[in-house]
Amino acid sequence: MVKNISTWPTGSNYICNPPVEDTDIDTVVLVEDLSDALQAYSAEGWTYCGKDYEANMLDWFAVRKGKENHIVMKDLERFQHWITATELCRALNLLKKQDRILVFNTIVDGNRMF
Numbered sequence: 001m002v003k004n005i006s007t008w009p010t011g012s013n014y015i016c017n018p019p020v021e022d023t024d025i026d027t028v029v030l031v032e033d034l035s036d037a038l039q040a041y042s043a044e045g046w047t048y049c050g051k052d053y054e055a056n057m058l059d060w061f062a063v064r065k066g067k068e069n070h071i072v073m074k075d076l077e078r079f080q081h082w083i084t085a086t087e088l089c090r091a092l093n094l095l096k097k098q099d100r101i102l103v104f105n106t107i108v109d110g111n112r113m114f
Contacts, residue, residue, distance in 0.1 A: 002040040
């Protein structure tokens, strides 16, 4: 079983009002150790999507099982920024995916528009 420190809902199913029903259910997950989490997810039948942790030695990876997607990370500050971006998008009810991407790129990744 995956040992996580904390989880938070994210993605259009959670952010948009009304919620997007025909999409995946996304959750951001904070873990202590990515290698342990990677092994646990694999053992539970999850498959990789998005970033390839092993090839790039990144600080996060994404996995999928059915309609569930988990964005798994070990960095507390990145996790907190992800929650901030999620809740800002939700408060503004950003229905356009490009608008949500812009917010996440700015808050989570620190990409500046100017």
